Amino acid sequence: MSRVIGLKCRECGAEYPAVIQNTCYECFGPLEVNYDWDYISDNISKEKIAAGPKSIWRYADLLPVESEKRIDLGAGFNTLHHADRLGAVLGLKELYILDESVNPTNSFKDRVTSVALSKALEFDVKAVGCASTGNLAAAVGAHAAKAGLPAYIFIPGTIELGKIVQMLIYGPHVIAVEGTYDDANRLASEVADSHPDWAFVNINIRPYYTEGSKTLAYETAEQLGWQTPDHIVAPLASGALLCAISRGYKDLERVGLVDGADVKLSGSQPLNCSPIATAVRNNSEVVPVRNFETIAHSLAIGNPADGYYAKKTILDSGGYAATPTDAEIIEAIHLLARTEGIFTEPAGGTTVAGLKKLVESGHIQPDERVVVYVTGNGLKAQDTLLKSLQRPPVIKPMLGEFERLVAPKIDIHKQQEIAPLART
Amino acid sequence: MVKIRFSSALSNVTHARETTLDLGDTNVKAVLDKLIEQYGADFERRILDKGEVRRFVNLYVNGEDIRHLSGLNSPVKNTDEISILPAVSGG
Numbered sequence: 001m002s003r004v005i006g007l008k009c010r011e012c013g014a015e016y017p018a019v020i021q022n023t024c025y026e027c028f029g030p031l032e033v034n035y036d037w038d039y040i041s042d043n044i045s046k047e048k049i050a051a052g053p054k055s056i057w058r059y060a061d062l063l064p065v066e067s068e069k070r071i072d073l074g075a076g077f078n079t080l081h082h083a084d085r086l087g088a089v090l091g092l093k094e095l096y097i098l099d100e101s102v103n104p105t106n107s108f109k110d111r112v113t114s115v116a117l118s119k120a121l122e123f124d125v126k127a128v129g130c131a132s133t134g135n136l137a138a139a140v141g142a143h144a145a146k147a148g149l150p151a152y153i154f155i156p157g158t159i160e161l162g163k164i165v166q167m168l169i170y171g172p173h174v175i176a177v178e179g180t181y182d183d184a185n186r187l188a189s190e191v192a193d194s195h196p197d198w199a200f201v202n203i204n205i206r207p208y209y210t211e212g213s214k215t216l217a218y219e220t221a222e223q224l225g226w227q228t229p230d231h232i233v234a235p236l237a238s239g240a241l242l243c244a245i246s247r248g249y250k251d252l253e254r255v256g257l258v259d260g261a262d263v264k265l266s267g268s269q270p271l272n273c274s275p276i277a278t279a280v281r282n283n284s285e286v287v288p289v290r291n292f293e294t295i296a297h298s299l300a301i302g303n304p305a306d307g308y309y310a311k312k313t314i315l316d317s318g319g320y321a322a323t324p325t326d327a328e329i330i331e332a333i334h335l336l337a338r339t340e341g342i343f344t345e346p347a348g349g350t351t352v353a354g355l356k357k358l359v360e361s362g363h364i365q366p367d368e369r370v371v372v373y374v375t376g377n378g379l380k381a382q383d384t385l386l387k388s389l390q391r392p393p394v395i396k397p398m399l400g401e402f403e404r405l406v407a408p409k410i411d412i413h414k415q416q417e418i419a420p421l422a423r424t
Numbered sequence: 425m426v427k428i429r430f431s432s433a434l435s436n437v438t439h440a441r442e443t444t445l446d447l448g449d450t451n452v453k454a455v456l457d458k459l460i461e462q463y464g465a466d467f468e469r470r471i472l473d474k475g476e477v478r479r480f481v482n483l484y485v486n487g488e489d490i491r492h493l494s495g496l497n498s499p500v501k502n503t504d505e506i507s508i509l510p511a512v513s514g515g
Binding site: 011022023024025026027028029030182183185186189190193196202203206288290303305308 | 429431432433436469470471478479480481482484487489491492507509510511512
């Protein structure tokens with residue numbers, strides 16, 4: 001018996017075997033994994049999960065990899081922080097943060113990549129690859145190194161230095177492309193299409209890859225004692241992450257691990273590149289954006305493939321979307337670091353800034369149990385963040401120097417106040 | 425000659441990964457009309473829905489998505505390359 005029946009078109013329902021394929025041959029719609037839910041329900045239990053590995057693979061019964069040969073660098077099983085200090089600032093009684101900055105390559109992309117590379121091994125491919133804004137590149141580089149497979153990574157030429165350094169260290173072939181992520185992605189799509197024995201994780205094996213993000217929902221529910229939150233906030237780029245989180249909560253209800261999955265899903269996208277969030281806010285079509293500039297490079301996708309579904313998922317759930325400015329994103333990075341000790345990149349800043357705006361606009365209520373997904377690490381975006389900080393003054397190593405130059409400027413008996421937030 | 429590259433998802437109707445057309449300077453709609461004439465209703469059904477490009481189909485002229493140009497009215501020169509790809513991005 002197998003937990004995966006095959007692939008199924010999200011648009012027209014056409015079914016295919018579980019092969020390297022992402023597009024319906026009938027209508028060009030995206031494919032998703034079609035599971036045997038009776039089989040899964042009969043084989044899954046809270047006890048089995050609790051006894052499983054301390055990674056996303058504790059939820060293997062809900063993932064599309066059949067083989068035991070997995071590329072597991074330890075993604076997942078991250079702490080769900082009770083963010084009481086940030087909650088107090090924002091006026092939320094019960095706020096949690098799932099901190100993805102502590103994954104093996106410091107973003108949530110390790111979850112999807114671990115699933116995708118394990119599936120790629122099942123397919124016995126000759127190489128792997130991806131189009132990336134940086135985080136996925138590092139994840140694919142690291143997991144491909146562990147799998148012993150060559151990797152071809154397509155990036156826009158403008159991404160942060162920290163991300164380029166990190167991806168290069170794993171030794172993949174990195175192809176920097178003129179233009180935006182959408183240009184790099186189109187080229188990668190054509191390369192993937194020309195090499196049917198290569199697995200491009202977010203292109204031709206995308207149906208399996210996106211399943212890895214469902215573990216964010218599983219992990220949240222498990223750490224809440226197999227309960228679901230009232231409301232979640234996730235960053236929006238292609239829209240795939242939010243859709244996967246939604247599926248994750250529904251899966252748990254379907255197999256009986258939680259009693260209900262009535263979770264409101266809200267998203268946040270940087271104002272300068274916000275095709276999905278704008279569509280949610282206006283209840284309009286998702287209109288691709290061609291020219292944009294934002295510090296949140298990992299969310300800078302102008303033509304989001306899952307935008308249509310992400311918008312529908314948000315509105316159907318009763319959620320909403322926020323569009324913070326770059327200044328608000330930077331402020332939110334500082335706020336998160338200074339209240340919760342979590343250092344995130346601008347994508348995480350976008351999510352926290354979005355959370356704040358959604359609370360202020362009344363779309364998130366003070367008594368809701370809220371979970372925020374902070375998806376990446378601030379160390380990757382130091383060149384961006386340095387502009388918002390001042391280098392400390394240098395003094396001679398003498399106590400008198402300290403007291404003369406530094407001590408008068410700070411009241412060491414009083415806790416420093418949190419920096420004020422940008423006003424909208 | 426306009427060069428047209430097809431996604432492998434179209435292989436079951438085009439039976440080739442690329443073709444060329446000699447239409448002079450024209451537009452995307454005229455190119456698609458010619459391709460529909462060549463490959464039939466199965467091709468049309470995969471690309472168009474009620475005369476509009478399907479949501480999950482991306483058409484590029486020299487690498488530029490026609491949604492950022494003038495849609496089906498986007499101009500096509502006789503030296504241009506057109507790609508027809510499924511919409512897949514990010515994650």
